[in-house]
Amino acid sequence: MPIISYLAHPYKGKKDNLVQEISRVKGCEVIPAQNEELLIVVTETSSKQEEEILKAKLDAIPSMKLLTMVSGFETPID
Amino acid sequence: MYTSLTNRRSFLKKMAVLSAMTAAATMFPGILFAEEQEEGLPKGNLDWKKAPCRFCGVGCGVLVGVENGKAVAVKGDPKSPVNKGLCCVKGYHSVMALYGKDRLTKPLVKKNGRYVETSMDEALDLIASKMKETINDYGKDAVSIYGSGQWTIPDGYVASKLFKGCIGTNNVEANARLCMASAVTGFMTSFGIDEPMGCYDDIDHADVFIMWGNNMAEMHPVLFSRLLDQRMRRGVKIIDFATRTTRTSMAADKSILFLPQTDLAVANAICYEIIANGWVHKEFVAKHCNINKGLTNIGYGLEDNFSFKDQPEKIDFEAYKKFLEDYTPEKVEKYSGVSAKDIKYLASFYGDPNKKVMSLWCMGMNQHTRGTWINNLVYNIHLLTGKISTPGNSPFSLTGQPSACGTVREVGTLTHKLPHGVVTNKEHREFAAKIWDVPVENIPAKPTYHTVEMFRALDRGDIRFMWIQVTNPMVTMPKLKRYRDGAKKEGRFIVVSDVYPTPTTDIADVILPSAMWIEREGMYGNSERRTQYFEQMVAPPGEAMSDTWQIVEVAKRMGYEKQFYYKKESHIEEIYTEYRKHHANKKHNMAPLAVLKENPGMQWPYVEGKPTKWRFNATYDPACSNNEAFHFYGKPDGKAVIWQRPYEPAPEEPDQEYPFWLNTGRVVEHWHTGSMTRRIPVLHKAMPHAYVELNPDDAERMQIKNGDKVRLTTRRGEIILPASIKQRGIPAPMQVFVPFFDESMLINDITLDSFCPISKEPDYKKCAVRVEKA
Ligand code: SF4
Numbered sequence: 001m002p003i004i005s006y007l008a009h010p011y012k013g014k015k016d017n018l019v020q021e022i023s024r025v026k027g028c029e030v031i032p033a034q035n036e037e038l039l040i041v042v043t044e045t046s047s048k049q050e051e052e053i054l055k056a057k058l059d060a061i062p063s064m065k066l067l068t069m070v071s072g073f074e075t076p077i078d
Numbered sequence: 079m080y081t082s083l084t085n086r087r088s089f090l091k092k093m094a095v096l097s098a099m100t101a102a103a104t105m106f107p108g109i110l111f112a113e114e115q116e117e118g119l120p121k122g123n124l125d126w127k128k129a130p131c132r133f134c135g136v137g138c139g140v141l142v143g144v145e146n147g148k149a150v151a152v153k154g155d156p157k158s159p160v161n162k163g164l165c166c167v168k169g170y171h172s173v174m175a176l177y178g179k180d181r182l183t184k185p186l187v188k189k190n191g192r193y194v195e196t197s198m199d200e201a202l203d204l205i206a207s208k209m210k211e212t213i214n215d216y217g218k219d220a221v222s223i224y225g226s227g228q229w230t231i232p233d234g235y236v237a238s239k240l241f242k243g244c245i246g247t248n249n250v251e252a253n254a255r256l257c258m259a260s261a262v263t264g265f266m267t268s269f270g271i272d273e274p275m276g277c278y279d280d281i282d283h284a285d286v287f288i289m290w291g292n293n294m295a296e297m298h299p300v301l302f303s304r305l306l307d308q309r310m311r312r313g314v315k316i317i318d319f320a321t322r323t324t325r326t327s328m329a330a331d332k333s334i335l336f337l338p339q340t341d342l343a344v345a346n347a348i349c350y351e352i353i354a355n356g357w358v359h360k361e362f363v364a365k366h367c368n369i370n371k372g373l374t375n376i377g378y379g380l381e382d383n384f385s386f387k388d389q390p391e392k393i394d395f396e397a398y399k400k401f402l403e404d405y406t407p408e409k410v411e412k413y414s415g416v417s418a419k420d421i422k423y424l425a426s427f428y429g430d431p432n433k434k435v436m437s438l439w440c441m442g443m444n445q446h447t448r449g450t451w452i453n454n455l456v457y458n459i460h461l462l463t464g465k466i467s468t469p470g471n472s473p474f475s476l477t478g479q480p481s482a483c484g485t486v487r488e489v490g491t492l493t494h495k496l497p498h499g500v501v502t503n504k505e506h507r508e509f510a511a512k513i514w515d516v517p518v519e520n521i522p523a524k525p526t527y528h529t530v531e532m533f534r535a536l537d538r539g540d541i542r543f544m545w546i547q548v549t550n551p552m553v554t555m556p557k558l559k560r561y562r563d564g565a566k567k568e569g570r571f572i573v574v575s576d577v578y579p580t581p582t583t584d585i586a587d588v589i590l591p592s593a594m595w596i597e598r599e600g601m602y603g604n605s606e607r608r609t610q611y612f613e614q615m616v617a618p619p620g621e622a623m624s625d626t627w628q629i630v631e632v633a634k635r636m637g638y639e640k641q642f643y644y645k646k647e648s649h650i651e652e653i654y655t656e657y658r659k660h661h662a663n664k665k666h667n668m669a670p671l672a673v674l675k676e677n678p679g680m681q682w683p684y685v686e687g688k689p690t691k692w693r694f695n696a697t698y699d700p701a702c703s704n705n706e707a708f709h710f711y712g713k714p715d716g717k718a719v720i721w722q723r724p725y726e727p728a729p730e731e732p733d734q735e736y737p738f739w740l741n742t743g744r745v746v747e748h749w750h751t752g753s754m755t756r757r758i759p760v761l762h763k764a765m766p767h768a769y770v771e772l773n774p775d776d777a778e779r780m781q782i783k784n785g786d787k788v789r790l791t792t793r794r795g796e797i798i799l800p801a802s803i804k805q806r807g808i809p810a811p812m813q814v815f816v817p818f819f820d821e822s823m824l825i826n827d828i829t830l831d832s833f834c835p836i837s838k839e840p841d842y843k844k845c846a847v848r849v850e851k852a
Contacts, residue, residue, distance in 0.1 A: 003087070005094035007102055031095065033102065034110040040098040042091055070098040 001044075002051045005070045006058070008039040014063035015039070021061045027054055041067070093171070093760040100167040100299070128155055128678060129612035130602045132175070132595040133168040133749045135227075135477030136160065136298050137604025139678040140169055142596055144615050149173040149596060154300075158678040160278060160608065166299035168749060171758045175594070176616070178757030180578060182591035183620025193589065198621045201588055202628065205545070206635035208571050208587075212543040213245065219526055220542040222249035222535075225625075226549040227257065227479030227486050230600030231609070232653040233547065233625040234485035236642070238497065240629055243514035244638045248493045248501055248526045249541065253549040254479060254486035255529040259839035260444040261475040262487055264453020267388075267836070268461075268719050271665065271712025272487050275693040276436075276472035277606040277681060281305060283470025284436035286315045286427045290456060291341060291442020291843075293807075295325040296746040298440070298476055302326065319344075319424065320442065321843075322741060322771075322815055323808040334424070335810050338739050338844045340414035342448055343725035345455035346405035347414075348425040352462050353399055357429030359464030366708050367461050368715070369398045371722035378447050378729035378832040382534050386835035393722060401722050415810075428459050434470030435460075440478060441743065445843050447729055450836035454721035461720050467695040467708060477605040478750075484603015488666075488682075489657065493532075494525035497660035501525060513659050515641050528838035530556070530831050537564025545573040547625045548592065552581035553751040553821050556840045557794055557831035575625050580753045581821050592625050593618035599650040600626070601674065609668060610679035626653065664701035665711065694718075728844045729832045732812065736792060736846035738776075739813040742825050743842070745806065752819035768820035769802035772849070773811045777803045780851055787852035790814065792828040792845055798852045799823055814849055818842075 008030075010018040015037050022030040022041055027050075031040040041058065045051040058067055099111050124143035131138040139158025143151035152173050156163035185201035186193040196204075212220050223237050229252065241250045265272045281287075281304045294302040306329065308314045318330035319341075327333035336344055352358060372388040379386075407418035407425075414421075427435050437460065443452045456473055457466075465471035477483050490497045499506030502523055511518040527535050533555055535541040544565075555561045565572060565585045574586035577594045597618035603609045618624075623631075630649065633642040644652045651671055658668045661682070669680035669689070681689035685700045694710050696702040702709035710718040732739055747765035748755040755761045770788050772780075782788060786801045799816060809815045816825040830845040 001087070003090050003094050005098040007098055029091075031111055036102075036110075038102055040095060040102065040111065042094050042098070044087075044091065070094075070101045 001046055002048060004043045004051060006041040006043070007068050007070055008041050008058070008064060009066040010037055010039070010063050011065045012037070018061065018063040021063060022058065025054065025057055028058070090760070096170050097167055097760065097764065100165075100170065124151060127613065127615050129596055129615070130480060130604065130610035130679065131165070131169045132172050132480060133755075134298065135479050135482055135605045136301050137480060137602065137606070137608055137610060137679070138165060138169055138300050139610065140165060140172070142173060142615055147616055149176060149616050155678055160604070160606075160679070161300045164300050164303060167747060167761065168755060169300070171760055174758040174760070175754035176597065178578060178754075180757075181619050181622075182577060182579065182583075182589060183622055184591060185621065186589040188587045198623060201590060202631045202635060205573050205588060206632045209543055209632070210636060212571065216542050218245055218247040219249060220540065221245065221247060222251070222527070222532055222541050222543065223545045223547070224529070224532065224549065224551065225250075225252040225485075225491055225547045227252060227254040227477070227482030228548045229481060229485045229491070229625065230602060231481065231484050231489055231657065232600055232650050233629070234489040234491040235497070235653055235657045236626055236629045236633070237547070238489060238491050239514050239641065240633045240638065242496065242501070242521050243510065243516040244520065244633065244636070244641055246520040246522060248522050248524070249532065250491050251493055251527065251529045251532050252486045252491045253529070253551070253554065254482040255492060255838060256445070256554060256840060257441060257478045258444060258482045258487065259492070259837035260446060260449025260453055260834050263450040263834070263837040264457065264475070267450060267721065268454050268457040269694075269710055269712045273483060273607055274472070274474050274605065275467045276474055277691050278304070279691055280436050280470050280472035280474065281308060283434055284314065284472065285433045285470070286317065286435045288317045288319060288424065288427070288435065288437050289326060289330070290437055290439040291320050292438050292440045292476065293320070293324040293326045293743070294438060294476070295329055297478070297744060299746060301476070302329075315427070317424065321810060321813065325807070334416055334420045337413070337415040337810075338741070338813070339448075339728040340410070340416070340725065341443070341452055342455060342723065343405055343410045343414050344416055344421060344424075345452060345459065346402060346725065347407045347410040347421045348428060349455070349458050349462060350402040350405045351407060351422055351425035352429050352459065353402065355425075355429055358462050362464030362708070363395075363462060363720070365706060366710060366717055367720050368717045369393050369395060369720045369722065371401075374724055375726065376835045379530070379835055379838065380729060380832050382538070383531070384835070388836060398720065398722050405725075428463050428465065435465055436470065436472045436474055438474050438476060440476040442843065444475075444839055445841050447832050447834055447841045447844075448723070448726060449834040449839050449841070451721070451723035454723055457718070458720045461718055467692050469692065475605075480604065481602035483605060483607065484601060484609055488603055488661070493528055496521070497657065498666070510660065513656065530833055530838065530840060533561040533564065536570060537561060537567070539567070539569065542569060543571045545575070546582060547575040550576075550580045550582045550751040550753055552585055553818065553824060554826060555831075556826055556829040556842060558824060558826040558829075559795060560831075575628055576753070577622070578753050578757060580751065581824075590628055591620060591622040592628070593622045597622065598624035598626070600624070601654065604679070607681045608679040609674060609682060611671065611674035626650070728841070730793070730830055730845045732846045736848045737812060738847045738849050740790065740792065740829070740845050740847035741809065741813060741815045741843050742818050742829060743815065745817045745819060748817075748819040750819065751821065753821075756819070768799055768817050768823040768825065770799040771802045771805070771807050771809050771815040773809050773813065774803050775811055776849070777801065780849070782851050789850045789852040790816070790828060791848040791850070792830070794828045794830065797823060797825060797828055814847065
């Protein structure tokens with residue numbers, strides 16, 4: 001059950017758009033910085049494969065310039 | 079603490095958010111997620127109490143949230159001038175280190191090769207009787223204590239009092255010898271008194287920051303975020319001068335790489351440039367500086383019983399200028415890997431009278447076989463230009479541990495030191511003996527063993543008893559195998575006080591469970607001379623006891639009740655009050671306990687109710703008494719010393735058989751040997767094991783990919799590690815880097831135990847290694 005946090009860098013002027021797009025993706029939470037062009041994205045999925053699919057979806061968002069992983073945690077199944 | 083799965087998941091989510099915020103804060107100065115950060119903290123009736131952070135010498139003020147007798151949350155203390163409410167990833171997670179599953183809670187005594195639980199009373203009786211027996215059989219110098227820059231001030235104080243004052247041996251050392259000793263000897267030789275003249279406020283005034291081999295973004299993350307913040311507000315310049323590309327280099331305005339050991343030559347070349355361009359502050363140098371030269375070809379300490387004593391000799395400015403002719407930027411470029419243009423670029427900032435410059439360093443300059451020299455050389459640059467002891471003009475040696483300054487340097491828990499002064503000075507011995515209430519003859523006038531030599535003495539059998547507290551030498555000693563085998567020899571008795579099992583508890587005859595951080599009361603002293611108090615907030619587990627009280631109990635059992643008169647309920651206050659007497663003068667006065675309790679720490683010298691921010695500057699420092707603008711009162715004539723120190727090579731440089739340089743160090747996620755942070759799931763998962771960083775071109779040539787096994791071989795042995803290419807740091811070609819936090823991949827088994835002959839601090843940054851795909 002991976003929980004991963006990312007830093008997402010939008011293209012210039014596209015921060016709000018990126019926030020909206022990410023908010024639409026299931027399993028994602030987004031926390032925009034108040035004073036910088038940067039968002040924190042936290043994903044929660046049930047398997048590694050699912051996480052990879054989700055990451056690909058995020059990468060494909062047109063306003064996404066760069067997505068970098070910060071930390072990953074594995075919660076126990078039981 | 080966090081039992082249900084839902085709770086655990088939401089907790090991990092918060093941790094993931096916190097990690098991301100921390101990473102963001104390192105990259106973007108002053109970035110705000112304020113609301114979310116508050117939301118991330120546990121709700122409920124938390125009682126928030128102030129403490130200095132347990133990890134690292136930055137000494138951030140934190141607020142610890144306590145609920146039902148447990149510490150459950152940490153946030154940065156907005157009132158702390160150190161971190162102004164910020165925390166790094168280690169700080170945020172620090173309370174989790176209290177609750178690892180395998181905390182030591184009972185004393186363990188080794189019987190027939192197995193550890194058997196015993197009562198604290200019995201264990202302390204055994205320690206006291208073993209010490210007495212060893213002293214009877216082998217003499218006073220056969221017993222020793224090895225402590226730490228993570229000792230609280232009272233821990234170190236009672237250790238020194240017991241061993242130096244009561245037992246009568248100078249066998250007191252601490253792991254800060256491995257990280258800060260060169261900074262100390264640098265200060266002592268240049269200024270005659272230890273610790274930085276400036277403070278963190280310098281960051282708010284400097285225009286240029288030059289990092290001398292210091293990966294501040296990872297090692298001092300909160301301070302580094304203050305630099306980045308200044309860049310955003312004022313456009314300051316950050317220059318990284320290092321042997322390896324790190325997160326600091328990536329965030330800097332300019333990164334300049336030099337070949338290992340040649341920082342000595344580059345520093346001299348900067349001085350050459352300063353003189354050649356007429357940038358010397360002539361009046362300052364004439365009034366406030368002497369120029370000295372010392373011995374050269376001073377050795378590397380590789381042999382047992384190595385000894386060295388420098389012979390300073392005064393020289394004039396012309397002789398010094400002549401000496402520097404060997405260090406023109408063009409000559410130094412040839413062997414340092416730094417272009418003459420870059421050397422001139424660095425010199426131009428120091429030389430510009432309109433730019434305030436802060437030089438910052440830590441292990442890169444200290445863990446160096448010429449550590450004292452390179453400290454001297456950076457001071458030379460600041461002294462020649464008069465850029466010192468004024469806000470923003472500051473040579474600043476950072477510390478690694480939370481109380482390397484407070485406990486090791488100020489209390490003086492090193493073989494040659496006393497709380498005030500050194501054992502070799504009769505007056506200093508008399509002064510200490512009076513406060514300690516012991517005959518002055520008790521304190522031997524000669525230092526015994528510095529750390530490396532202390533472990534060599536244990537191996538040889540000259541030392542038979544060693545008590546190790548709050549440190550993990552069986553991970554951190556260089557050329558570790560010799561010292562591990564030595565410690566395991568017959569006829570040695572080792573006591574280890576710690577909070578978790580470690581490779582060091584593995585060599586113990588007695589293991590004492592220690593109370594950790596806020597499970598007891600104490601103080602730490604950080605890099606900027608700030609002493610910070612913390613109260614006991616939670617109960618220690620089982621029979622765990624503070625290191626201070628363990629020593630007091632043993633001292634009483636050895637018959638020193640008179641000197642260890644402290645009462646259990648008030649001993650920290652009594653010890654601190656007694657300790658303050660050693661420093662009761664304008665140059666070092668410590669704030670009273672009541673002041674520490676009220677404030678987020680207080681800087682010494684604390685004079686007439688005020689901290690001293692900039693020492694040696696008459697505007698700020700009441701100890702200046704020469705009626706001049708500056709007074710370097712650590713030296714008898716009130717003058718600082720510009721030292722003529724040459725470049726000399728490292729003891730072991732790459733050759734045909736071992737063609738790479740091996741460099742070792744730390745990572746942001748882990749506190750030193752990882753014995754605490756590896757028990758914090760968030761941090762352990764983020765950085766689960768050690769690795770070897772390779773330069774991408776070397777890796778490609780050797781067909782090594784990320785994660786491939788790589789064999790490192792030195793003259794001491796070999797080790798296999800997974801490869802890391804372009805992941806965290808990037809070493810220069812023909813260099814590799816390995817972090818030392820991982821006890822299952824002990825890089826120190828293959829490092830070299832050479833040291834600076836003046837400071838006796840080992841060089842963990844340089845030895846020759848062969849690198850092969852395993
Ligand atoms: S920078 Fe150091 S003192 Fe500050 S929170 Fe991090 S580990 Fe603690």
